[in-house]
Amino acid sequence: xxxxxxxxxxxxKHPGARRDSLIPILQExxxxxxxxxxxxxxxIGAHLGLPASKIFGVATFYNQFRFxxxxxxxxxxxxxxxxxxxxxARVLDAIEQALEVASGQTTRDGMFSLEVVxxxxxxxxxxxxxxxxxxxxxxxPDEVKKILDTYRRKAADExxxx
Amino acid sequence: MIxxxxxxxxxxxxxxxxxxxxxxxxxxxxxxxxxxEGLFPSGACRMCVVEVEGQxxxxxxxxxxxxxxxxxxxxxARAVRARKTIVELLLADHPDDCxxxxxxxxxxxxxxxxxxxVRQRRYTGEKNVYKLDTSGLSIVRDPAKCIxxxxxxxxxxxxxxxxxxxxxxxxxxxxxxxxxxxGLNISSCINCGQCIMxxxxxxxxxxxxxxxxxxxxxxxxxxxxAQHAPSVSVTLGEEFGIAPGTDxxxxxxxxxxxxxFDRVFDTAxxxxxxxxEEASELAHRINTGGTLPMMTSCSPGxxxxxxxxxPDFIGNxxxxxxxQQMMGAVIKSYYAEREGLDPKKIFSVSIMPCTAKKxxxxxxxxxxxxxxxxxxxxxxxxxxxxxxxxxxxxxxxDPDTADTPFGERTTAGKLFGATGGVMEAAIRTAxxxxxxxxxxxxxxxxxxxxxxVKEARVKIGELEVGVAALSGLGNARRLLDEIRxxxxxxxxxxxxxxxxxxxxxxxxxxxxxxxxxxxxxxxLYTIDHDEPVxxxxxxxxxxxxxxxxxxxxxxxxxxxxxxxxxxxxxxVR
Ligand code: SF4
Ligand code: SF4
Ligand code: SF4
Ligand code: FES
Numbered sequence: 001x002x003x004x005x006x007x008x009x010x011x012x013k014h015p016g017a018r019r020d021s022l023i024p025i026l027q028e029x030x031x032x033x034x035x036x037x038x039x040x041x042x043x044i045g046a047h048l049g050l051p052a053s054k055i056f057g058v059a060t061f062y063n064q065f066r067f068x069x070x071x072x073x074x075x076x077x078x079x080x081x082x083x084x085x086x087x088x089a090r091v092l093d094a095i096e097q098a099l100e101v102a103s104g105q106t107t108r109d110g111m112f113s114l115e116v117v118x119x120x121x122x123x124x125x126x127x128x129x130x131x132x133x134x135x136x137x138x139x140x141p142d143e144v145k146k147i148l149d150t151y152r153r154k155a156a157d158e159x160x161x162x
Numbered sequence: 163m164i165x166x167x168x169x170x171x172x173x174x175x176x177x178x179x180x181x182x183x184x185x186x187x188x189x190x191x192x193x194x195x196x197x198x199e200g201l202f203p204s205g206a207c208r209m210c211v212v213e214v215e216g217q218x219x220x221x222x223x224x225x226x227x228x229x230x231x232x233x234x235x236x237x238x239a240r241a242v243r244a245r246k247t248i249v250e251l252l253l254a255d256h257p258d259d260c261x262x263x264x265x266x267x268x269x270x271x272x273x274x275x276x277x278x279x280v281r282q283r284r285y286t287g288e289k290n291v292y293k294l295d296t297s298g299l300s301i302v303r304d305p306a307k308c309i310x311x312x313x314x315x316x317x318x319x320x321x322x323x324x325x326x327x328x329x330x331x332x333x334x335x336x337x338x339x340x341x342x343x344x345g346l347n348i349s350s351c352i353n354c355g356q357c358i359m360x361x362x363x364x365x366x367x368x369x370x371x372x373x374x375x376x377x378x379x380x381x382x383x384x385x386x387x388a389q390h391a392p393s394v395s396v397t398l399g400e401e402f403g404i405a406p407g408t409d410x411x412x413x414x415x416x417x418x419x420x421x422x423f424d425r426v427f428d429t430a431x432x433x434x435x436x437x438x439e440e441a442s443e444l445a446h447r448i449n450t451g452g453t454l455p456m457m458t459s460c461s462p463g464x465x466x467x468x469x470x471x472x473p474d475f476i477g478n479x480x481x482x483x484x485x486q487q488m489m490g491a492v493i494k495s496y497y498a499e500r501e502g503l504d505p506k507k508i509f510s511v512s513i514m515p516c517t518a519k520k521x522x523x524x525x526x527x528x529x530x531x532x533x534x535x536x537x538x539x540x541x542x543x544x545x546x547x548x549x550x551x552x553x554x555x556x557x558x559x560d561p562d563t564a565d566t567p568f569g570e571r572t573t574a575g576k577l578f579g580a581t582g583g584v585m586e587a588a589i590r591t592a593x594x595x596x597x598x599x600x601x602x603x604x605x606x607x608x609x610x611x612x613x614x615v616k617e618a619r620v621k622i623g624e625l626e627v628g629v630a631a632l633s634g635l636g637n638a639r640r641l642l643d644e645i646r647x648x649x650x651x652x653x654x655x656x657x658x659x660x661x662x663x664x665x666x667x668x669x670x671x672x673x674x675x676x677x678x679x680x681x682x683x684x685x686l687y688t689i690d691h692d693e694p695v696x697x698x699x700x701x702x703x704x705x706x707x708x709x710x711x712x713x714x715x716x717x718x719x720x721x722x723x724x725x726x727x728x729x730x731x732x733x734v735r
Contacts, residue, residue: 038342042734051325051350052341052734061332067342 006032007040011047022048026059034070063116068106071113073151076130077103080119087141088127092116094141095129098148111155112148166232181223182210185236192236193245193274195362196311197224199676201320207311209248209274213238220244246278252309254285259307263364268672270362271309292337297345299524300353300369300517305337308365314338314357321661323636324467326351338365341734350470350733352635354463354659355517355541355668368517368669371538372548378509378537379422385503388423389489389568390414390513392430393579393664394542396685397515400671400678401546402556407681409689412561417549418513419562427568429512430575432489433587434698435707436460437574439724440482440584441592441698442715444654448625453477455628455645455652458584460484462522463659465728467635472642473730481725485578486512486519487528489568490535491723496711497568509537513545515579515667518659527726541669570703573690580683581633581663582609582616585656589620589629590697597623604696610687612662612680615641617652627653634661 010028014021022044029040036059045052059065077092092103095114099107106113122128125137129147136147163174166181168190175184180203185192195207203225211220215233220241223234235241252271260266292305312329315338319325326349330339340349358366378386395411404410418426444456459465459480468475483491489512494505512519516539522528523536540548549556563569574590577583586606593601608618609631617630628651632638638657645652660667665682666674674682690696698704712719 038734041341045735051319051328053325053328053339053349054319056341056343057328057330060330 004039004043007043011044014047019048019050022050022055022058023062026055026065030065034074035066035068037067037069063104066104066113066115068104068113069110071106072111072155073132074113074115076115076117076120078118078120078122078126078128078130079116080123080126082119082123083127086126086138090141091127091129091139091144094144095148098144111152164228164230166228166230166234168234169236175228177228179228181212181214181221181226181228181232181234184228185212185223185234190236192223193270193277194224195270195274195309196313198313198316198360201316204312204316207248207309209245211241211244212236213241242278245274246280249274249278249280250284253280253283254287255289256309257289257306259364263307264367264370265364269364290334290337295345296369297347298351298353298369298521299347300520301346301351301355301358302367302369303338303346304365304367305339306365307363308338309363310336310338311362312338313360313362314366317356317360318351321634321636322352322354322356322463322659323639324350324352324354327357344734348733350735352463352466352470352659353518353521353668354635356660358517358668359666359670359672368541368544369520370544371520371540372544372551374538375509375511375540375548378511381509384507384509385424386422386509386511387425387427387493388418388511388513389427389429389432389486389493390418391486391515391519391579391664392428392433392576392583392686393515393667393670393682394513394545396579396682397542397665397670397674398546399556400674401543404557405681406674406678407685409685410556412563413556413559414545415564416559416562417554417556420554420559421548421552423511425565426562427489427493428564428571428575429485429489430571430578431568431701431703432485432492433460433575433578433584434572434701434704435488435492435724436482436485436578437584437587437591437698438704438708438715439488439720440480441588441595443480443482444588444592445595446716448627448653455630455655456480457654458656460578460584461518461657461659462516463518464635464638464657466518466521466731467638467659469728469731470733470735471639474646475642476728476730479728481721481727483528483724483726484519484522485575486514486539487522487535487726488724490523490528491530492568492707492711494530494533494535495723496707505533510535511538511540512536513540513542515542515664515670516660517541517668519669542667542671543669546671567703567706570701572695572698572701573693574696574698575701576686576689579664579686581612581614581658581661582606582631582656583663583686584658585609585629585631585654587698588654588656589622591699593622594697594699596625599623600697605690609656612676612683614661629654629656631656631658633658633663635659 041055042052045055103114103116129136165172166175173188193209195209205222205225210223212223213235295303378384396409399408399410415426457478498505520539523539574587577587609616614634615637662679666679
């Protein structure tokens with residue numbers, strides 16, 4: 001989690017507590033931290049003189065914000081037009097079912113987090129997903145489990161060598 | 163005044179006003195779902211659309227200003243069709259739950275569906291699945307029945323200054339919720355219930371305790387005692403079709419007995435008791451240089467508000483418990499002793515205009531040895547439901563009188579039901595305590611009326627005190643900020659959480675307009691005008707209670723039973 005000092009330094013860059021600073025502040029905090037923690041939301045609210053309910057309301061309006069820390073492996077599913085046409089909705093379903101989380105959430109064990117993004121600019125590979133920077137092209141729903149297992153194994157191997 | 167033409171008839175309008183208010187004044191009914199009188203229109207629901215000549219599209223009358231010569235059709239085929247479609251779309255994502263719904267027969271959505279002749283389901287969509295939030299002691303939220311009109315959000319933020327809830331998410335996932343989608347119990351909600359009062363549907367309701375009360379009434383071992391708040395007798399009648407502003411005290415008492423309550427007491431008695439303690443506390447603070455301004459403590463929404471938003475003012479709040487809790491405490495001590503009852507075998511029920519009273523009764527400081535002073539709180543609405551459930555109609559009952567000793571009250575205690583009333587009652591008694599003489603002119607006009615901010619300078623003998631009576635916590639916020647910024651001319655501040663005071667509390671009959679609230683207030687003033695004993699210190703039963711049991715105001719015993727303390731509260735703000 002970003003430390004209080006880091007939030008403070010972001011807030012200090014936006015003096016005068018203006019409402020239109022809200023989105024840029026949320027973006028900066030998420031950039032630093034990968035998500036918006038409760039503490040960060042409450043602090044931002046206090047700084048701008050806005051209730052936490054309002055900040056949370058605004059933040060949930062935009063798809064870009066997440067409220068749980070990213071998992072060890074962060075999965076992005078492209079929902080751009082090309083991917084959509086090639087069936088990315090079913091890929092997303094398959095991942096959501098396999099992990100038992102919805103987009104924007106993180107698995108309980110902290111291993112995976114899931115995000116839906118607009119076009120990744122890899123339309124030739126549709127439908128495409130991206131796990132910590134690795135691109136998987138032309139993913140079919142029934143391949144999802146295999147991909148996830150690769151990362152589970154990776155985590156297990158690393159745990160042994162440590 | 164300008165003239166506009168509506169449905170072929172000429173009506174008058176004020177320049178600059180919105181079409182809807184001119185229509186209302188002329189008695190022309192246009193349905194609304196998101197409009198709140200006195201607040202800026204949000205134009206969210208489009209239920210109020212009408213046809214205006216020269217406008218290509220239908221216009222929302224709540225947000226469309228009048229203009230000289232304007233020609234309006236409120237019920238053209240096009241306008242009615244548009245409204246019907248809106249309702250049909252709302253119903254597409256609505257549970258068909260009317261039979262099980264607390265608002266069955268009293269729901270604006272249901273009413274509109276009926277009025278517009280919706281007879282079949284034209285749109286079927288996927289219904290959102292939402293969890294009921296029953297985490298709070300006072301309020302239940304059922305997002306499945308929410309039509310997203312946004313009124314609760316606006317009242318909570320703009321009138322109450324709390325902002326516990328807001329719109330969350332977007333598109334078809336939009337819903338109303340607290341920060342982080344948590345339960346109301348850990349949010350900044352102060353339990354006032356004003357959101358219930360504006361909600362057009364069953365999406366918001368009180369946490370009901372009728373079942374607990376019924377169980378106690380069915381238990382032959384238990385003595386069930388009722389107390390009813392000062393404002394309830396002037397509002398309950400409305401639930402039975404009696405005109406607003408009718409005092410139904412006698413028949414309400416009869417109904418409570420018919421329901422099986424063993425004793426019926428009047429919270430106005432303990433309001434008198436509160437005044438004895440609170441006026442003494444004020445005199446003490448003034449004489450000894452204590453923390454001023456002193457602020458009243460009878461409204462539990464306000465207490466939680468200070469504990470979480472303004473903890474630096476905790477020392478300003480009177481240490482007096484509210485009348486509900488004072489009554490609860492003397493019932494299970496003095497009264498139990500006197501009647502030879504085991505406090506564990508008394509079930510104490512209070513009938514309140516208020517949802518926050520449920521929360522107050524549940525506070526840990528409000529129990530002694532693990533026994534709560536008040537066991538269950540019912541709102542005015544719940545009492546009405548309970549009475550109907552037993553097939554009773556208060557219009558056909560013979561009036562009855564309350565029990566001794568806690569059924570005896572003065573009119574000062576009764577005044578607690580409206581904004582300014584605690585102040586007025588306190589001034590009457592403080593004058594007597596500080597000067598030894600009765601106040602000559604008992605009505606303190608400056609703190610009367612429905613205005614939400616009233617200030618005055620009042621002479622009590624030699625002393626001139628600055629007083630303020632506020633209602634609607636948005637107003638309290640503004641005054642506290644002024645005091646934080648250095649304002650120093652006030653000695654005593656009365657704060658009631660709900661705009662207008664308890665007569666417009668979150669547990670009162672739904673659908674009252676301003677004129678109904680004014681009638682409720684007038685009913686209290688009439689009682690005060692017509693009866694002989696008008697100052698709390700002249701209540702014989704209160705005097706006896708001090709003589710036989712408490713000693714004097716602020717005594718050790720009083721402190722133990724009638725006073726409390728507050729603490730800073732951590733919530734998501
Ligand atoms: S909120 Fe109204 S329409 Fe919905 S179930 Fe309840 S009574 Fe019926
Ligand atoms: S009960 Fe009062 S404070 Fe709580 S959500 Fe409703 S309006 Fe807001
Ligand atoms: S809970 Fe009631 S008042 Fe609030 S938005 Fe929903 S329908 Fe409107
Ligand atoms: S009442 Fe006019 S838009 Fe809702």
